Amino acid sequence: MRTLRLYLNNQLDQLINWTLVEDDQTTSNGSSFLNEFSSFENVQIEAYLNAGCCSIFKTDKVSGISTKRLTDELILGLIEEDLVDDIEVLKPIMMRIEDNLAYIAIFNRDFYEQLISQLINLDKPIKLVQSYVYSTNIDEDAKQWVLHLSPEQNFVRTSQFQYYLLDDMLPLPELFENMLTNSENKPEQIMVYSDHTHDLNAYSKKFNISFDYATEPPQFGIPVWN
Numbered sequence: 001m002r003t004l005r006l007y008l009n010n011q012l013d014q015l016i017n018w019t020l021v022e023d024d025q026t027t028s029n030g031s032s033f034l035n036e037f038s039s040f041e042n043v044q045i046e047a048y049l050n051a052g053c054c055s056i057f058k059t060d061k062v063s064g065i066s067t068k069r070l071t072d073e074l075i076l077g078l079i080e081e082d083l084v085d086d087i088e089v090l091k092p093i094m095m096r097i098e099d100n101l102a103y104i105a106i107f108n109r110d111f112y113e114q115l116i117s118q119l120i121n122l123d124k125p126i127k128l129v130q131s132y133v134y135s136t137n138i139d140e141d142a143k144q145w146v147l148h149l150s151p152e153q154n155f156v157r158t159s160q161f162q163y164y165l166l167d168d169m170l171p172l173p174e175l176f177e178n179m180l181t182n183s184e185n186k187p188e189q190i191m192v193y194s195d196h197t198h199d200l201n202a203y204s205k206k207f208n209i210s211f212d213y214a215t216e217p218p219q220f221g222i223p224v225w226n
Contacts, residue, residue, distance in 0.1 A: 001042060001043065001044050001125075002020060002021065002022045002027070002042055002043045002044070003020070003021040003022070003043065003044055003045075003046055003127070003221070004018060004019075004020055004021075004037065004040055004043040004044070004045050004046070004124070005018060005019045005020075005021060005045075005046045005047075005048060005220060006018050006034075006037070006045060006046070006047045006048065007048050007050070007132065008047055008048065008049050008050065008053065008115070009049075009050040009052065009053065009152070009153075010050065010052060010053050010108070010111055012034055012111070012114055012115060012118060013033075013034075014033075015031040015032065015033060016031065016032060016033065016034055017029070017030075017031050018030060018031070018032060018037070020040070020043070021220075034118050034122075035118070035121070035122075037122050037124070038121070038122045038123060038124075040124070043124060044124060044125040044126070044127050045119065045122065045124050045125065045126045045127065046126075046127050046128055046129075046220060046221060047115075047119060047126070047128070047129040047130075048130065048131070048132040048135065048220070049129070049130065049131050049132060050132060050152065050153050051131060051132060051133050051148075051153045051154075051155040051163060051165050052153060052165050053107065053111070053131070054093075054105045054106055054107045054131065055105070055106045055165075056095070056103060056104070056105055056106075056131075056161060056162055056163060057079045057082055057103070057104045057106060058101060058102070058103055058104075058161070058162060059078050059079050059101070059102050059104065060100055060101055060102075061078045061079075061102075062078065062097060062100065062101075062102040063100040067094075067097070070094060072091065072092055073087075075092040075094060075104060076090060076092055078102075078104075079104060079106075083106070085108075088109075089108060089109055089110070090106055090107065090108065090109055091106070091107040091108070091109040091112040091113070092104050092105070092106055092107075093105040093106075093107065093112075093225065095161060095224070095225035095226075096161060096224075096225065103161040103162070103225075105131070105225060115129075116129075127221070127223075128221070128223050128226055129226060130223065130224055130225050130226060131163070131224075131225075132153070132218075133148070133155055133157055133163045134222070134224040134225075135218035135219055135220050135222075136148060136157055136191070136193055136214070136218060136219075137191065137214065137216060137218075137219060138157055138159070138160065138191070139191075140159055140160060142188065142189060143185075143186075143187050143188040143189065144187055144188070144189045144190070144191055145157065145158050145187040145189075145190050145191070146163075146190075146191045146192075146193065146214075147172075147176065147190050147191070147192050147193070147194075147211075148192075148193040148194070149172075149192070149193070149194040149196070149198070150193075150194065150195060153165075154166035154167070154168070154173055156173075156176055156179065158179075158187075160224075161224070161225075164179070172198070172200075172203060177203075180203075180207045180209070181207075186207070186209070187209060188209065188210065189209065189210045189211075189212060190209055190210070190211045190212070191212055191213075191214050192211055192212065192213045192214065193213075193214050193218070194213070197213075
C-alpha cells in the first residue's frame with residue numbers, strides 16, 4: 001500500500017502540502033484541499049502537524065493515578081497552572097507515561113475535533129497523526145538539541161518529547177538565544193535542519209556549542225505519541 005503524507009497547519013480550509021510514497025520513494029507531491037484526498041486510491045495516511053498546532057507539557061502529577069481515571073478534565077487540571085487559555089477550549093492528548101512522568105499534547109478543542117472528523121471522512125486507513133517535530137533525529141545521550149528553521153515553522157526540540165515553537169529566524173530566533181543563555185542543561189551540540197545555510201560561527205563561539213547541519217532526511221512513519 002502507498003503512503004500519503006499530509007503536512008497540516010492549523011488552517012484546515014487552506015491548501016495542504018502532501019507527498020505520495022511507495023517503497024520508501026516519493027512518487028509525487030503537490031498541494032490540495034483536505035477533502036480532495038478522498039479521491040486518492042490504495043493509500044494509507046500519515047498526518048504530520050505543524051509545530052504550532054499544539055503545545056507539549058510534562059508533569060509528574062500522574063503518579064498513582066489509574067490511566068482509566070485520566071479524563072480530559074482531570075488531565076487539564078493537572079497542568080492548569082501552566083495553561084494560558086481557558087481549559088474549556090482545550091483538548092488534551094496523553095502522549096506517553098513513563099517513569100511517573102506524563103507528556104501531554106494540548107490542542108485547541110475546535111481544531112482537534114475538525115481535524116479528526118475530516119481525516120475520518122476521507123475513509124482511508126490512518127497510520128499515525130503526530131507532530132512533524134518527531135520526524136527529526138535527536139540523540140539525547142549526546143546532549144543534543146534540534147533546531148529547525150523554515151518559512152513554514154521554526155522550533156527547537158530539546159528531548160524526545162519536548163519542543164518549543166520559535167517566533168522568528170533572523171538570523172536565529174531570539175527565544176532560542178534566551179534558552180541557550182538561561183538553560184540549566186545546555187546542549188553540547190545543535191543539530192540544524194534548514195533548507196538554507198546560516199553563518200552560525202558567532203553563536204558557536206558565544207555558547208561553546210557545536211552547530212551541525214543534519215545530513216539525514218527526516219524520519220517519517222515512526223510513531224511517537226500514538
